Amino acid sequence: MKRLRALFAIALVASLLVVGLYWLRHRPQQIPTPFVTQGRLQVYVLDVGQGDSSLIITPEGKSVLIDAGPPQAADEVVAALRKRDVRSLDLAVATHPHADHIGGMRQVIENFGVKNFLDSGKKYPSKEYKRMLDDILEKGIKFIEAKKGMKFDLDSGVELEVLNPQGNEQWITEVRRGGSVENANSVVLRLSYGNFSMLFTGDAETETEDSMMRSGVTLRAQVLKVGHHGSRYATSARFLEAVAPEAAVISCGAGNKYGHPAEQTLARLQKAGVKIYRTDLNGDVAIVSDGNTFEIHPARQSIQIALAHKSTWRSLWSAVARNRFGSPLRYSNNDGKEPQCASCS
Numbered sequence: 001m002k003r004l005r006a007l008f009a010i011a012l013v014a015s016l017l018v019v020g021l022y023w024l025r026h027r028p029q030q031i032p033t034p035f036v037t038q039g040r041l042q043v044y045v046l047d048v049g050q051g052d053s054s055l056i057i058t059p060e061g062k063s064v065l066i067d068a069g070p071p072q073a074a075d076e077v078v079a080a081l082r083k084r085d086v087r088s089l090d091l092a093v094a095t096h097p098h099a100d101h102i103g104g105m106r107q108v109i110e111n112f113g114v115k116n117f118l119d120s121g122k123k124y125p126s127k128e129y130k131r132m133l134d135d136i137l138e139k140g141i142k143f144i145e146a147k148k149g150m151k152f153d154l155d156s157g158v159e160l161e162v163l164n165p166q167g168n169e170q171w172i173t174e175v176r177r178g179g180s181v182e183n184a185n186s187v188v189l190r191l192s193y194g195n196f197s198m199l200f201t202g203d204a205e206t207e208t209e210d211s212m213m214r215s216g217v218t219l220r221a222q223v224l225k226v227g228h229h230g231s232r233y234a235t236s237a238r239f240l241e242a243v244a245p246e247a248a249v250i251s252c253g254a255g256n257k258y259g260h261p262a263e264q265t266l267a268r269l270q271k272a273g274v275k276i277y278r279t280d281l282n283g284d285v286a287i288v289s290d291g292n293t294f295e296i297h298p299a300r301q302s303i304q305i306a307l308a309h310k311s312t313w314r315s316l317w318s319a320v321a322r323n324r325f326g327s328p329l330r331y332s333n334n335d336g337k338e339p340q341c342a343s344c345s
Contacts, residue, residue, distance in 0.1 A: 047279040048073035050253030051100035067101040074104035088113035095202030097124035121145035164188035194291025201227035209239040230261020254280040
């Protein structure tokens with residue numbers, strides 16, 4: 001009898017897991033909760049798959065695009081800007097020259113007037129990057145190389161400050177084995193509006209975070225755009241302590257081959273008590289602020305199945321064996337608790 005109960009419990013767990021995963025994959029899109037944008041700062045972290053793109057719209061309608069996703073998401077980025085009535089960009093930013101951040105930029109430049117273009121200035125021998133630079137030159141767009149301390153006053157007290165790179169060819173050149181110098185020299189921006197602030201970190205590496213903490217720049221921000229799609233090699237515990245975010249947004253593609261976001265990064269965010277939003281689960285994530293308070297509105301809410309750690313499974317199996325079965329499924333809204341590949345970068 002005990003054996004039958006144990007087998008039934010195992011079958012029930014497996015069935016619930018299969019049904020839950022099927023539901024996550026095929027769940028219907030939910031209608032986003034309406035929210036007020038007029039007279040408020042708006043930030044949209046766009047769902048561009050395994051890439052990065054964020055749109056800032058100021059209270060008076062000025063617009064900034066930070067990265068433009070991979071090439072295959074170019075049409076989606078253009079559509080996202082048009083959906084929000086963007087006709088031209090006051091500033092476009094390429095945090096670094098990798099294709100998953102600049103792949104859609106040429107199409108953006110083609111479809112929207114761009115007044116200023118901010119780039120890390122780190123030379124990179126790729127056709128995609130060269131073509132983007134050629135388009136900037138051809139369109140007569142003002143090209144600016146990022147330098148720590150540089151500030152862009154937008155309107156209504158909205159400001160963007162460059163925290164990395166140092167500028168003047170002072171690059172971070174020593175990175176971990178397998179790391180990327182281009183990532184380490186990503187343009188890092190701090191957006192501020194009254195009492196609200198948000199940090200955009202590109203694909204910053206741990207070395208980038210350490211460099212900024214040593215430099216004494218202001219890192220505190222209520223919202224953190226997590227670096228490098230949630231890689232385990234960024235968003236260190238020390239960096240989280242320095243930023244002290246209340247919420248974090250991770251831009252990553254569903255089922256990506258890198259295992260982003262990494263289990264270690266999610267664990268660090270959870271330990272710090274940070275509310276997590278993810279574009280692979282939540283779609284576009286909107287942050288709106290009146291300069292005092294802020295709200296976060298994901299395009300869709302998600303009920304996530306947190307696949308248990310090995311230790312949790314061992315405990316569960318032990319409980320089943322002792323006929324003290326309990327469900328291993330934990331449900332939560334947008335907290336990103338499911339582990340990922342521990343060995344993936």
